Every structure is written in structure tokens, then in C-alpha cells.
Amino acid sequence: MSFLSGLPDAVSSMANWGFLIAFLIGCANGMLTGLLPGLGGSVGIALMIPFTYNMDTHTAMGLFIAALAGQSFCGSVTAILLNVPGSSPSAATTLDGYPLARQGRGGFAIGISATSSFLGSFIGTVLLIALIPVVRPLVLSFSFPEFTMLAVFGLTVIAMASRGSMFKGVVAGLLGVLFSFVGFAPVGGDVRYAFDQPSLYNGFDVVIVLVGMFAVTEALDLLRTNQSVAKGISGMKIGHKQIFEGVLFTIKQPFLLIRSSLIGTGIGLVPAVGGTVAAFLAYFQAARTCKNPRFGYGDPRGVLAPEASNDAKDSGAALPSLAFGIPGSSDWAVVMGAMVIHGLTPGPNLIRESPDIVWIAIIVLSAASFFTSALGLMFGPQLLQITRIKPGILSPFVLMLAVIGAYALNLSTTDVIVSIAFGLTAYAMRTIGMPLIPVILGFILGPLVEKSYLQTLSSYGGISGFFTRPISVALMVLTVAVLVYEVISTRRASARDAEQVARGVESATRPWALAVMGAFGVVALAALMMAVDFSDKGRTFPMITAGALVVLVAVYFAIALVPSLRQRAGGVIADGGGMEEVVAHLKQEAVEQIEAQEHRPMQExxxxxxxxxxxxxxxxxxxxxxxxxxxxxxxxxxxxxxxxHDMARRLRISLMLVVGLLAGIILFGMEVAVPVIFVLFLRLVTKERWLTTVATTVISCVTLYLVFHTVLDVPLEGGLLLSY
Structure with a gap:
């Protein structure tokens, strides 16, 4: 099936009211999560997955891609008007967007942001369409050995490129692979790590994992900070004349727009690098190439460049995500997980067998960007009022929505337990600087690696199949090259900045960091011991994965606890590095760029x-x-x-209430546990007034009940003590 032949099928699938409604809901979801700092787009996408079980595949894809594309521009609204980035890439927009707003030109900046966002997305989409036919012949030549090595290469790249310690990135990826082994083995018929629980025979559902690791974790973080985003914005006036001037300004800067979009698309092609790097790199190329720069003082080009690059990166990130199954960003990682739920496997098979899905992604990326940018031009100041919602009120609702959504999948409290367990695990990982994307990718790619490896052995008569096929060998060489490069760059960084490495080692050897890593080591050791009882084919990958984890954790502890090793090899486990170091370097360059501009007006x-x-x-x-x-x-x-102290108190009480929520659901059921725990969150954690508490609880619980029980027909029966 040719790639172009999928376009008519895609258009036909999109030409119905159901798809249009799903598209609008996805855009609204993306705009909401983009406007609310701390509530990332990944969370919004993950929360929508339980509502799409009965949707057809094409409609669900339109919903998810619209949510992904719809958030980029809205993050810049708060960045410009409030100096609060709605997402980390919008941090570059604050450098000149907020100064423009303080000069009374906020509408002008929003006009530039909206227009450059859409045009950047459009340019990135055109490049994506041009690149897919180029990579298609390569994709069509993939077989079992290539699938195996591609998955291994993807895990390696994500682990290396993720923010934080390289060592922790590898451990996180292996943890995800280990979690994927729960349930029936793909070959041999073993039931692995199910502990005689029938609900675990089919393994952990990817929805449960995604909801737990993103929604539960973000809700806890919002509860911990509980900082209101916007105050006193009701009187803000932004004229449409200013917005129109911003539109014209963007159109009159074609070369800067194209350069920035190319940077964003190029960065998006590199897995896990993300929009923050794309936005800051575009900002610097503008600062270094534009005439008469006033960056840091309200130069409109300092808004145009990062916004165009940020939206273009979504199109660039679509290529590795759809064609190779390697997520180009955290948002695409969640979308890939949602695709698996609907029977789609991102990677070479998708572009080979379902080009209509790829076309839907391409079209929706541009359409959602245009739609949200148009709404931003018309209702930017009004949309800003959403940011007045207090996180202390929003986060309990997100948490309850995540819990009920997890329950709705199979009407099982086991899923709720698993979701909360993954959420708490992810939160612990975040506190020690361990990235989450490798866990998700490992969980998705783990079965593919195992199945493709066993198919290679049976189809090619042994491991020789990996060494007789050129693409497989090339991927193997690339994997080794990435590992070697990362080790060398880590050693060079250690030699360059001993003080920074010392801080990273100190962070990596905190008692809490050691405790979390030790817990992962215990889990890996237990998994290794249990794998001995599996069949020959069923034990191969669990033993390799668990054994590698045990070795890595042992090395981590040896370096952390032995002074001589810590002095010689501390950089291996030191926190920082990777994308974290790149972003910090870019931000520092931004500060230096602005400071360099300061001297000119003073001298003049x-x-x-x-x-x-x-x-x-x-x-x-x-x-x-x-x-x-x-x-x-x-x-x-x-x-x-x-x-x-207040943050620690809120987090401590929140964790206890999460455990209480789980116990309440098991004993008394959703209908009792949810409203009671909701009230306790508002009263004990964020200390809301009784009127606010009661009103918020009633509105939220009635909404959840109507959506799940009435619309989706999810029975919210009583628990063990109140069964009826």
C-alpha cells in the first residue's frame, strides 16, 4: 500500500461529525493543559484515554493528536502576560514576551505568538510530508532482526538523551522492560510475575501505567506547590488592533520564521530532546543573526523565533514516533501508548500497513495548531481567566479522574492499586532525578524486543540473523556508538567542571536517592530469582533484564559508598548532564545574551x-x-x-490521603471514598474554606458521577463492606 494512497482513506475517515467533535475536544484539552502551568500536555492526553475505549481508531487518533498540537501555543499566553510559562518550552518566550506585555503591547506579542505557532507547525508538517517518502524504503526493508535492534537502539537513545543522570536513564529503561514481562509470555506459555492473580495474567495495561505515571504524579506535585498562577488579571485590556499588528509583523519576517521552523523540526527528529532545547536554540539564532537586536527588552523577534520552533518540533517528533516507534517527546510517548490501546503499533509496520493513520496525524497537527491559534487571537485575554483556578482545587479533581478512569478500564480495583502504585513510584523517581520517558518506552518496547528476538532465532537459525543483515548491523553499531559517546562526553564534562560533578555526586548519594535505587535493586533481584522457574524461552529476557538491573544498582552503590571509587568514577552516577545540562547551558546563554544588550542602551x-x-x-x-x-x-x-515546610506538609498529607483513597475504594467503593477524600484534600492539604470545599466537592463529584456512571455506564458499586 503506497503512502499517497492512504490520503483519501484518511480524509474519508475524518469526514464525519464524530471525528469533528473528538477533534474539538482534543483541542480544548490541549488548550486547557497548556494554559495551566504544571499540568503538562502528557497528563491531559493520558486522562482522555479511558474515554476512548469505544471510539474507532481513526477518531481516537484525531483526539490524541489534537490534544498534543493544541497545547503548544496556549503555554505562551501565560508566559507573555504573566511571566509564567505554561510549559517549559515557553520559558524562552518569557524573555521578550513579558517585557512587551509590561510595555502595554501584550496583544502584539500574542498576535506574534499565535501566528508564528501556526506557521511553524505548517512548515514542520510540510517537511514531515517530504521526509516520510524518503524513509519509507528503509522502513519497508525491516524484519525481525531490525525490529529487535531498533527497539534496543530506541531504548539506548532515550536513556542517554533524557534529562538527568545517564546511569539513571538506563536503569529507568530497564525497569520499564521488566514491568512489561508481567503476565503471559509471548512464547512458551509462562505466566510471569502474576503472583496467582488472574487480573495480572494479561499484564499491566498501558493505560493504567500512563495514567499513574503522569496524572497521579502531576496531581501530587500540584498539591505540594499549591501556588495560584494568576491574580488581578481581570482588568487586563488587550485590543484586537495590537493582535492584528502582531500577525502582520510575523508575516513580514519570512526568513526568521523559516529558519526557526527548520530548527524546531530538526530538533524534533532527535528523540527525547524536546521543545525546550528547540525554543532556546531558535532564540539564539535570532539573537545572533538579527540586525539591531533588543533581546531581553521586548524584541518581538524574541517571541517569534521560539514559538515557531516550538510548534514545528511536534511535526519533527512525529517522524521517529510514527515511523520507528521511538518517541520524539514525552507527549508523543503517551500518544504511542494510546495507539497501542487501539491496536496500533507505532513503527515500521504502521507506516507500511496503515498510512491513513499517518495522514490523519499529519492533517490534525496542522489543523489543531491553526484552530487553537485562531481561538487564541480572538479570546486570548478571556482564556487567561482559566489560570485563576487554584492548583489545590484542580489537583484533587485530576487525581479522582485518574483513579476512576483506571477503574473504568476493567471495573477492577486491582487496576486502581496498580495505577496508584505506578504514580507513587514515578513520583519517587522524579524526586531523585530519574527520567520517566525511558520507563514508558521500555514498557512499550519490551514485548517487541522479546518477541522479535525469539522470532529472529527461529527464522534465521540463531543469532547470526543479527549479523547478516546490513540494517541490523548498522543499528547495532549506532547503539554501541551512542553508549561510547555518552561515556566519553560524561568523562569530559567531569574533567571540565569538577564542582558541578561534585554537586551531582552529592545529589546522587543522598540517603533518599540510595533508598529508591536500593528498592529497585531489590525488585530486580527478586525478579531474577523468580525467573529461574520459567521455561527456557520464557526466562531468557527476564533474566537478562533483571540481571542487568542488579549489576547496575550494585555498581551505583559501589561508586556511591566507596570513597576511592566515588572520587574516580563519580561522574558516572552524578545527577545532571544529558538534556538537563543542555537546557541549563541554553538558559545561561540567554541570560548572557540579555546582559550583553544591557550595556548598549546605557551607553547611548x-x-x-x-x-x-x-x-x-x-x-x-x-x-x-x-x-x-x-x-x-x-x-x-x-x-x-x-x-x-508547608510544601513538605502538603506532600506528606497528600500521600497519606492517596493511601486512604485506595483503602476507602477497596472497603467502601467509589461512591463513598471519592467525595470523602475530596473533602479531606481541600480541608487538610490546601486549607480551603468550608463553602469552597463543599461547593467544589459537590460540583466535581456530580460531574464525575454523571460522566462515568450515567454516560459511560461504569458501575461504581460499594466495596467489601458496602457491597450491594
Missing amino acids: ASGPRPPADDAVVAEGVKVSTAEEASSVATSIESADEVQA
């Missing part, structure tokens, strides 16, 4: 500069003596300590 200003006195300004207070300065610093430190 007329009149002598007044002599500096000995006064010290801290937090907007002029301090004339060293004692007063010390007092201000002490008060700031005290305020930080109080805030940290």
Missing part, C-alpha cells in the same frame, strides 16, 4: 550616570547598612524555610 543614554552609593537593594527594599541587609537576607531565608 544621554547625561552622566549618577554615582553609585553603598546602598544595598534586596527584594525591592533599599538597605543603607550592612546590618539591615543581613536582616533582610535572614527574613528571606526564613520565608523560604516556611514555604519548604
